[in-house]
Amino acid sequence: MTTINREVTPQDPQDLHSDLHEVWGNPRGLKAFTIVNHTTLGLRFMVTGMAFFLIGGILAMLIRTQIATPDQNFMTPEIYSQVTTMHGTVMMFLFAIPILEGLAIYMIPKMIGARDLVCPRLTALGYWCYLFGGIILCFSMVIEMAPDSGWFMYTPLSSSEYSPGLGSDFWLLGITFVEISALSAGVELVVSILRTRTQGMALHKMPIFAWYILAMALMIVVGFPPLILGSILLELERAVGMPFFDIAGGGDPLLWQHLFWLFGHPEVYIIFLPAAGIVSTLIPVFAGRPLVGYGWVVFAITVMGFISFGLWVHHMFTVGIPQLAQAFFSAASMLVAIPTAIQVFVWLATLWLGKPKMKLPMLWIVGFLVIFVCGGLTGVMLALVPFNWQVHDTHFVVAHMHYVLVGGMLFPLMAGIYYWLPLFSGRMPSETIGKWGFWLVFGGFNATFLIMHWTGLLGMPRRVYTYDTGFGWDIFNLLSSVGSFVMSAGFAMVIIDIALHFRYGKPAKHNPWNADTLEWANSMPPSAYNFVSLPVVETRHPLWDNPDLPRTMREGQHGLPTISHGRREMWGTDPLTGKLREIIHLPGNSWWPLFAALALAVVCISLLLRWYPVAGIGVVIAVGFILRWSWENGAHPKAAPDAHVKAGDPPLHSRTMDGPGLWAMTTAMIANGSFFLSYLFGWFYLWTVSPEWRMPDESPLSLIGLCVAGVAAILGWGLLEKAVRGLREKNDKGLAFNLYGAAMLGAVQFGLVLWVLLNANLAVTETTHDAIIMVGLAYALLHSGLGAVMALLQGMRVGYRFVGAHAPFEPLVVTYFWRYSVLVFWMLIVALDILPRVIGS
Amino acid sequence: MRERFLHHAALACIQRAALRRVNRLMVILVALGLAGCAGDRSILDPAGQAARDVVLIWWVMLTFATVVFIAVISLWLYTFKRKYHERTPQQERKIARRWVIGGGILLPVFSVSALLMFGVPAGKRMLPLPLGHPVEVIEVIGHQWWWEVRYPGAEGGEVVTSNQLVLPAGEPVDFHVTSADVIHAFWIPRLGGKIDMLPGRVNVIRLEADEPGVYGAQCAEFCGAQHTHMDLHVEALEREAFEAWLEDRQAERLAELALANDEFAQARDTFSSSCAVCHSVAGISSSAIGPDLSDIGARHTLGAGVLPMEEGAIQYWLENHQTLKPSNKMPSHDYMETATLESLGAWLESLTP
Incomplete structure (x- = not known):
């Protein structure tokens, strides 16, 4: 099925456009809230990200005003703590990650020749969660109740005892809410890149940017869950008094630091990788030749992704961990220099062998290099433990971090924005204003932060709201502050340039930079469906190798140009080879993502206000909305009731046993597994390391009860596997029975776990041991309950004929969930009950 | 074991020799005003072996980093200026491999190894290893x-x-x-x-x-x-x-001091009834919620660095501490007479062993 003979008669692009637009086009007015299209949502992500960048920037200016001169009273200490905490939080969680996700959401389908991301409604849910979470978090500043324990929320300072207000709660709940968005984007970017590349685009032929985004998305999937777990535990400690991080109950504040940096260090690379992807995309275009050493770069990205999960302890060199561990993490931290250097030299070699042109985007790339290499070099210095002990928590580290993050993320992002502006708008920005903006930002940045290294070496600790004169810090702080205002002026210039260009920019010619990748085969600005027809691409540089491609695509000479069936369709292809596998039909615009996000916002707010019954109702409603949204799948009238496809085309994905949904479920379970492993890490960490850990002599749990529950889960899972086996043979006899049976066994498991929990008499506010067991059992309850409900709904769908031998896909997805659920349940039994019995306390 | 020790000793020797040179350089830098008026918190002005090791490491790392930085940036900028040569794909591959392996692998491997060799012995000295005599x-x-x-x-x-x-x-x-x-x-x-x-x-x-x-x-x-x-x-x-x-500062001596002067009897009463809940003064109270005040008169600052200790400073602190150090845990003394605070301050200032 790889090569399909198509009619190659060109058709009128205008007709094709109006047909496709009918199905794909965005509605206006109130219905704009239902849009699920990646182009629109990608732009919304980026614009919202810029808005939060302005907020974060204003906070930065407040900070620099306060410490410009010694003994200032511009802000009270409380406000200053809130401002520094929020500056870090907003920039990291509400600007850096979402804007890069937005760029990836916008760009990835266009680059790999797809029409949308693979889970469009999830994109929308992610956006709304981001927006609402961000607003809730920033609202805390309006009422002067913003978090104030520093952006990494070290406990016990962030605990209810030392931060009694709502500040920490805003942080924990708001950030967790926003992280739903990061995880959704992570999951669907992984699946989209692996399963929806256009025909023929093998993994090693995809644009290098897609590799970077694939790595970023996988890192989000694995890296964010530890922080989500940490936030849930800390919020439980604050709200209910479960002592996870409190020494007296047997907890350990260092557990928070481990969980935070288990997330926090990969996060640096989650931010850096997409930015480096922009660099790797732009340099070949402006050098006029392919990237030298594509394989080297892929290797470097992979190594970076893995190493970055082994570095978190270098943020904790001063907490008093054993020397051997320090040496290990010190060496590992320095090793990251290798993949970074490989990329820097690949870029250099590409420029060396090409004919580089210094256009505006390239200027930002060179700025990136200067700043990022500086930051990288100080990073290697900081990895050296004795030096780290001196400069840790001083302005030297603050300077280093800004060099890495601003150099490594913001400069490439600006380069990328200038590069893709003609695609966004169809117009060119002004080179003159753009250059002014660049030089002001570049000069201002270095004035601020190069000098700040020195302030740190002179001994100025970070996060002090004022300082006495006489330490030699005065003049350097003043210079840094002046620099920061110059930088702000530069950003104002850039923003004005971008805003003005939408109206006054010269109309851009098609593919203005003579780029090689498919996004430039779009119309400028792009249409909602991206491409009229989907080409076979077997080269890394489709537009260089076939400059005619945009025209033939517009004329419908490639795949899937017909839309008379009214479905939103694109290719589903093999993850490795890019061979055609199926037609993916995508859901259209929907209210459910917005409603689900609104319900989650209600949950978030009522948790903040400690209205727990309301929060409970909110959770039920949110889950209800999401299940309702999942109802519109398969052979549902709003999805694909009619499975008819054109002769020669592959089947619809809902009519196969291998749709992208399986990949989405698997990726989601990787995230879930990362959460679970973080939990097990916490359990064993507290058990072995916590200074006051207390374990009862007798396990409080009923082993028999748990084992019977585990057996019920296995039986339910067996029924599902049986159902799936039947479906593979196109046989749906007894399908509903098997599904209902699994649902019942899931309910039995749920009931037994609940019984074990209620009979355990856990003193969850007294000891960490009991509290952490409680969390484990709650996790098991959630999974058994969800498994039962999903199997039940599938059974009902069989009754409606949405699922069956004719549309066999969904039960398999549910089975994947059950496999995971059974596995972790038994792991829980072993970890929480059997091991303590065997080893003893 | 012995060899390793000698190895460390040799490294330490090199470090000391290098440090002398660096120090000379520092003198010049300071003369140039680069180091500014380094205050008593400057890492760059070490007064102990551990800090000195780190400063030496810092200057060496900075020099090396500067060289790498200038080299990489110059190479990049040079590519925009140099003439384009037509090359065969084989030649291109060879050149690319040279850059990537030389710059991308050998350079960081070499730098990191050198850094670890230099830095690890320094780190070792800061560890509280047994010395053979009580510390x-x-x-x-x-x-x-x-x-x-x-x-x-x-x-x-x-x-x-x-x-x-x-x-x-x-x-x-x-x-x-x-x-x-x-x-x-x-x-x-x-x-x-x-x-x-x-x-x-x-x-x-x-x-x-x-x-x-x-x-x-x-x-x-x-x-x-x-x-x-x-x-x-x-x-x-x-x-x-x-x-x-x-x-x-032996407890008995401090207690004697605290109870010595009869003119402060009133102040001691005030202290016992109001301050002793949190503060201890040897011979009078023993509570560890707030700072011990038994030798407060001999200290250099008040409020952990907020005010220099001078005559009348304690009274001033007691009257204004919530403005001088907002949110500190000591309740405000608004309800107390100025005269009471004055005598309290005078007594505390007399606690100079």
């Missing part, structure tokens, strides 16, 4: 927002003081640090690295001051609204002076 132990406990300092090894019983740290010069001292509330960090920049002070745990760091003198220190881990005002006055004394200092 002075000083306990430091962080509080929001002040320092409790204890000398468990003092002859004649433990000595306790607050917001000042006196140590013997010219010998290694082990600091056992912990916290009574949130996480703080103990750091005397001119003597060496920092270590976190965690509730429920005791961390140890070994530092040494070469010469007697005064060194600045302040909490390095963000610990709340008044993290800024958590200074520690550090003073190194010759061994004998140090022991004399300890002896002056």
Whole structure:
């Protein structure tokens, strides 16, 4: 099925456009809230990200005003703590990650020749969660109740005892809410890149940017869950008094630091990788030749992704961990220099062998290099433990971090924005204003932060709201502050340039930079469906190798140009080879993502206000909305009731046993597994390391009860596997029975776990041991309950004929969930009950 | 084992030789005004071996990093200027491989190895390894927002003081640090690295001051609204002076001092009825919620670095401390008469052993 003979008669692009637009086009007015299209949502992500960048920037200016001169009273200490905490939080969680996700959401389908991301409604849910979470978090500043324990929320300072207000709660709940968005984007970017590349685009032929985004998305999937777990535990400690991080109950504040940096260090690379992807995309275009050493770069990205999960302890060199561990993490931290250097030299070699042109985007790339290499070099210095002990928590580290993050993320992002502006708008920005903006930002940045290294070496600790004169810090702080205002002026210039260009920019010619990748085969600005027809691409540089491609695509000479069936369709292809596998039909615009996000916002707010019954109702409603949204799948009238496809085309994905949904479920379970492993890490960490850990002599749990529950889960899972086996043979006899049976066994498991929990008499506010067991059992309850409900709904769908031998896909997805659920349940039994019995306390 | 020791010794020798040179360079830099008027918290002005090692490492790393930086940036910029040559794909591959392997792999591997060889011995010296002779132990406990300092090894019983740290010069001292509330960090920049002070745990760091003198220190881990005002006055004394200092602070002597003067009887009553709930003064009260005040008259600052200790400073502090150090944990004294505060201040100022 790889090569399909198509009619190659060109058709009128205008007709094709109006047909496709009918199905794909965005509605206006109130219905704009239902849009699920990646182009629109990608732009919304980026614009919202810029808005939060302005907020974060204003906070930065407040900070620099306060410490410009010694003994200032511009802000009270409380406000200053809130401002520094929020500056870090907003920039990291509400600007850096979402804007890069937005760029990836916008760009990835266009680059790999797809029409949308693979889970469009999830994109929308992610956006709304981001927006609402961000607003809730920033609202805390309006009422002067913003978090104030520093952006990494070290406990016990962030605990209810030392931060009694709502500040920490805003942080924990708001950030967790926003992280739903990061995880959704992570999951669907992984699946989209692996399963929806256009025909023929093998993994090693995809644009290098897609590799970077694939790595970023996988890192989000694995890296964010530890922080989500940490936030849930800390919020439980604050709200209910479960002592996870409190020494007296047997907890350990260092557990928070481990969980935070288990997330926090990969996060640096989650931010850096997409930015480096922009660099790797732009340099070949402006050098006029392919990237030298594509394989080297892929290797470097992979190594970076893995190493970055082994570095978190270098943020904790001063907490008093054993020397051997320090040496290990010190060496590992320095090793990251290798993949970074490989990329820097690949870029250099590409420029060396090409004919580089210094256009505006390239200027930002060179700025990136200067700043990022500086930051990288100080990073290697900081990895050296004795030096780290001196400069840790001083302005030297603050300077280093800004060099890495601003150099490594913001400069490439600006380069990328200038590069893709003609695609966004169809117009060119002004080179003159753009250059002014660049030089002001570049000069201002270095004035601020190069000098700040020195302030740190002179001994100025970070996060002090004022300082006495006489330490030699005065003049350097003043210079840094002046620099920061110059930088702000530069950003104002850039923003004005971008805003003005939408109206006054010269109309851009098609593919203005003579780029090689498919996004430039779009119309400028792009249409909602991206491409009229989907080409076979077997080269890394489709537009260089076939400059005619945009025209033939517009004329419908490639795949899937017909839309008379009214479905939103694109290719589903093999993850490795890019061979055609199926037609993916995508859901259209929907209210459910917005409603689900609104319900989650209600949950978030009522948790903040400690209205727990309301929060409970909110959770039920949110889950209800999401299940309702999942109802519109398969052979549902709003999805694909009619499975008819054109002769020669592959089947619809809902009519196969291998749709992208399986990949989405698997990726989601990787995230879930990362959460679970973080939990097990916490359990064993507290058990072995916590200074006051207390374990009862007798396990409080009923082993028999748990084992019977585990057996019920296995039986339910067996029924599902049986159902799936039947479906593979196109046989749906007894399908509903098997599904209902699994649902019942899931309910039995749920009931037994609940019984074990209620009979355990856990003193969850007294000891960490009991509290952490409680969390484990709650996790098991959630999974058994969800498994039962999903199997039940599938059974009902069989009754409606949405699922069956004719549309066999969904039960398999549910089975994947059950496999995971059974596995972790038994792991829980072993970890929480059997091991303590065997080893003893 | 012996070889390794010799190896370390040789490295240390090279370090010392290099340091002499670096120091000479430093003198020039300071003369150029680059180092500015380095205050008593500058890492670049070391006063102990540990800090000196780090400064040496820093200057070496900076030099090396500058060379790498200039080389990489120049190469990049050069590519925009140089003429384009047509090359065969084989030639291109060869050139590319040379850049990537040379710059991408060999350069970082070489730099990192050199750095580790240089840095690891320095790190080792800062560890509290057994020395073969007893080492002075000083306990430091962080509080929001002040320092409790204890000398468990003092002859004649433990000595306790607050917001000042006196140590013997010219010998290694082990600091056992912990916290009574949130996480703080103990750091005397001119003597060496920092270590976190965690509730429920005791961390140890070994530092040494070469010469007697005064060194600045302040909490390095963000610990709340008044993290800024958590200074520690550090003073190194010759061994004998140090022991004399300890002896002056024996509980009986301090108690005598506190009860000595009858004109302060009123102030002592006020103290007992109002302040003693939190503060201790030897012979009168023993509460550890707030700083111990038994030798407060002899300290250099008030409020952990907020005010210099002068005549009348304590009264001024008692009247204005919530403005001088907002949110500090001591309740306001608005309800007290000025005269009462004045006598209280005068008495406390007299507590100079």
